[in-house]
Amino acid sequence: MDVEELKKLVAREALKFIEDDMVIGLGTGSTTAYFIRYLGQMIERGQLEDVYGVPTSHQARLLALEHGIPVVSLDEVDAIDVAVDGADEVDPSLNLIKGRGAALTMEKIIEYRAGTFVVLVDEGKLVEYLGKKMPVPIEVIPAAWKAIKEELEIFNARAELRMGIRKDGPVVTENGNFILDAWFERIDDPLDMEIELNTIPGVVENGIFADIADIVLVGTRDGVKRLER
Numbered sequence: 001m002d003v004e005e006l007k008k009l010v011a012r013e014a015l016k017f018i019e020d021d022m023v024i025g026l027g028t029g030s031t032t033a034y035f036i037r038y039l040g041q042m043i044e045r046g047q048l049e050d051v052y053g054v055p056t057s058h059q060a061r062l063l064a065l066e067h068g069i070p071v072v073s074l075d076e077v078d079a080i081d082v083a084v085d086g087a088d089e090v091d092p093s094l095n096l097i098k099g100r101g102a103a104l105t106m107e108k109i110i111e112y113r114a115g116t117f118v119v120l121v122d123e124g125k126l127v128e129y130l131g132k133k134m135p136v137p138i139e140v141i142p143a144a145w146k147a148i149k150e151e152l153e154i155f156n157a158r159a160e161l162r163m164g165i166r167k168d169g170p171v172v173t174e175n176g177n178f179i180l181d182a183w184f185e186r187i188d189d190p191l192d193m194e195i196e197l198n199t200i201p202g203v204v205e206n207g208i209f210a211d212i213a214d215i216v217l218v219g220t221r222d223g224v225k226r227l228e229r
């Protein structure tokens with residue numbers, strides 16, 4: 001089974017968490033894209049009724065509309081029942097790194113508030129400690145990017161301004177900000193680091209999601225493994 005098949009496997013499994021009358025946080029990225037597609041199919045077949053999606057990005061919103069999922073914004077709902085999203089790394093305590101798609105801020109806003117946050121990954125994303133394979137994306141106010149890049153050296157992190165692909169210059173997030181990708185030696189205390197990074201003036205949000213995930217569905221060659229906090 002290749003990685004795409006593993007993504008589809010966990011995306012199908014995540015449907016088990018969805019029931020009629022739910023408000024669902026719709027994550028961003030290639031794994032969640034499968035989930036959104038399958039969710040739309042269930043609605044089309046009449047297997048689910050009165051479900052609404054709260055998208056975490058333009059990508060999620062466009063996909064939801066394409067697949068017939070009614071979309072609402074966060075300020076139109078009283079609560080989010082379940083949020084479903086991918087991740088870039090997952091440690092043994094189910095702390096995450098997210099933000100490869102630059103949607104981390106809205107993702108965190110929505111997923112923090114979800115009754116149940118379900119994370120979808122393939123087994124290659126399980127790591128012994130955060131920072132092992134991936135950088136921590138940090139959304140920053142554009143005017144502060146260089147100062148913050150230098151300040152990150154205090155944390156022994158080497159940061160790069162994320163540049164666009166098929167766009168000249170830096171990536172600009174949906175909130176009009178830049179992304180610094182910060183490479184750490186290793187992150188021993190994710191919650192502490194998440195809080196610390198957000199105290200730097202000019203940082204809007206960072207991609208460490210400590211103590212937020214409730215369930216992680218891991219796609220493996222032997223099927224879906226379910227991890228719970």
Ligand SMILES: O=C[C@H](O)[C@H](O)[C@H](O)COP(=O)(O)O
Pocket residue numbers: 027028029030031032085086087088098099100101102103104107
């Ligand atoms: O901003 C993007 C997100 O945090 C994604 O959910 C994350 O990068 C995982 O994406 P994918 O499922 O494509 O690996």
